[in-house]
Amino acid sequence: MCRLVNPSRLILTLVIFNLLLEPTLENGLRELTPVTYEEKGLANIKSSTPSVTRSPHRKLLNHQEVKEKEKEKEEVVEPNRIWSEKCSKSDIVISQGATEALPNGIPTYTVEIMNVCISGCDISAIHLTCGWFSSARLVNPRVFKRLRFDDCLVNEGKPLVNGRTLSFQYANTFRYPLSVSSLSC
Numbered sequence: 001m002c003r004l005v006n007p008s009r010l011i012l013t014l015v016i017f018n019l020l021l022e023p024t025l026e027n028g029l030r031e032l033t034p035v036t037y038e039e040k041g042l043a044n045i046k047s048s049t050p051s052v053t054r055s056p057h058r059k060l061l062n063h064q065e066v067k068e069k070e071k072e073k074e075e076v077v078e079p080n081r082i083w084s085e086k087c088s089k090s091d092i093v094i095s096q097g098a099t100e101a102l103p104n105g106i107p108t109y110t111v112e113i114m115n116v117c118i119s120g121c122d123i124s125a126i127h128l129t130c131g132w133f134s135s136a137r138l139v140n141p142r143v144f145k146r147l148r149f150d151d152c153l154v155n156e157g158k159p160l161v162n163g164r165t166l167s168f169q170y171a172n173t174f175r176y177p178l179s180v181s182s183l184s185c
Contacts, residue, residue, distance in 0.1 A: 086121075086185055087117050087119070087121045087183065089180040089182075089183060091115065091117040091118070091121070091123060091183075092113060092114070092116075092123060092126060092160075092183060093113075093116050094112070094113050094114075094179065094180070095112045095114075096109050096111050096112075096175060096178065097109065097110050099169060101171075102137065102171050106136050106172065106173060107171065107172070107173065108137065108169050108170065108171045109169065109170055109171075109172070109175055109176075110167060110168075110169050111144070111167060111168055111169070111170065112165050112167045113126070113154055113165065113166045114164070114165045115161065115163065115164055117162050121162060121185055122159040122160065122161050122162055123159060123160050123162075123183050123185060124155075124157060124158060124160070124183070124185075125157045125182070125183055125184035126153070126155065126157075126160060126180065126182075126183045127151055127152065127153060127154070127180070127181045127183065128151075128152045128153075128178050128180055129150050129151070129177075129178070129179050129180075129181045130146060130150060130151070130152035130176055130178055131149070131150055131177070133146045133152055133170075133176050134146070134172065135170035135171050136170075136172060137169060137170060139169070139170050141156075142156050143155060143166055143168045150181075151181070152178075154166060
């Protein structure tokens with residue numbers, strides 16, 4: 001069955017719709033101005049939606065000024081390049097692995113210290129953090145030597161040529177964590 005709509009209700013709905021839509025049609029959809037119900041003579045109707053206000057203080061960006069500011073920033077800040085001329089701690093790679101234990105059962109470890117400098121640099125004065133490094137097996141001091149607590153010198157401070165690897169073995173009940181503390185390019 002089809003239900004008929006009350007004609008007076010339909011007319012009232014159309015009048016209200018027309019009053020609310022009128023500002024949009026007058027301005028050709030270019031500019032919306034908030035219209036209160038009081039201005040249209042409908043003071044007894046409460047609005048549940050917030051009104052939109054325009055901000056006269058807002059302005060468009062000047063693209064030329066933005067480009068100039070970006071150029072100033074580019075001149076001041078130098079990017080961090082992957083292919084830098086200088087060497088860094090990350091150019092020395094240290095790897096350790098367990099090897100066959102001594103006859104008396106003390107574990108041994110093989111250490112490899114590699115120069116992997118991408119720019120082809122020779123790195124000297126390589127110092128490692130090494131705690132109280134000691135070994136039950138003699139380590140050649142020309143290759144690796146503890147100078148004091150947490151400071152060990154590699155290759156007597158001489159340059160480790162690019163692409164070369166130094167290796168040595170030590171014996172201790174535990175593995176020493178070794179990492180680069182300083183170096184010279």
